Amino acid sequence: MVGVVTLLVIYLVGMHLQMNQSLKQKLTPDIDYILILGSSLRSNHVTQTLRSRLEKGAELLKENPQLMVVVTGGKGSETLPPEAHLMQKVLIEEYGIEKERIIMEDQAHNTFENLILSKPLLPNHKIAIVTNEFHSIRTSFLAKRIGMDHMIIGAPSPIPKRYKWELREHLAIVKSWIFDRER
Numbered sequence: 529m530v531g532v533v534t535l536l537v538i539y540l541v542g543m544h545l546q547m548n549q550s551l552k553q554k555l556t557p558d559i560d561y562i563l564i565l566g567s568s569l570r571s572n573h574v575t576q577t578l579r580s581r582l583e584k585g586a587e588l589l590k591e592n593p594q595l596m597v598v599v600t601g602g603k604g605s606e607t608l609p610p611e612a613h614l615m616q617k618v619l620i621e622e623y624g625i626e627k628e629r630i631i632m633e634d635q636a637h638n639t640f641e642n643l644i645l646s647k648p649l650l651p652n653h654k655i656a657i658v659t660n661e662f663h664s665i666r667t668s669f670l671a672k673r674i675g676m677d678h679m680i681i682g683a684p685s686p687i688p689k690r691y692k693w694e695l696r697e698h699l700a701i702v703k704s705w706i707f708d709r710e711r
Contacts, residue, residue: 543665548661551682553679556679560655561598562595564581564597565639565642565667566602566612567581574615585597590623598630599619599630612634613632615632639670639700640670644674654677660693661684666704669704
């Protein structure tokens with residue numbers, strides 16, 4: 529039993545440290561496009577998780593005026609707009625990003641669909657994907673699975689939500705490994 533607990537602790541600490549690596553990533557000169565992944569909406573307002581992604585994306589866009597961005601996220605309910613529409617609005621109104629630099633993908637309902645549906649909108653070379661650090665491992669795994677040349681730029685998550693989402697992500701990785709495949 530001690531051996532199982534020890535292995536579990538080593539796994540969890542290793543994954544946590546790997547997730548944190550995305551926070552240290554810097555944009556490389558060969559990147560022309562970034563992809564900001566959506567996050568579920570509960571109201572017409574941006575969640576803390578999505579805000580973090582948008583802040584990181586806006587920072588990259590301001591530092592690199594040649595960059596284009598794809599915002600991705602579809603409609604979560606009958607009463608809420610697609611995530612991508614709200615993301616575009618926030619980037620323009622709150623961060624001053626030019627509308628011409630923003631491409632929207634507004635049909636995706638999960639991470640795998642974010643990537644699959646955004647892929648045709650992106651050039652066939654390396655891109656930077658902006659997501660929260662807890663989401664970085666699964667996002668990178670799925671991007672590799674569908675043949676996207678990419679790097680992950682992590683956005684910090686608010687604590688203590690970070691740890692809750694990080695634990696959930698371990699199950700999501702297993703789910704994605706089994707089910708999320710191109711048809």
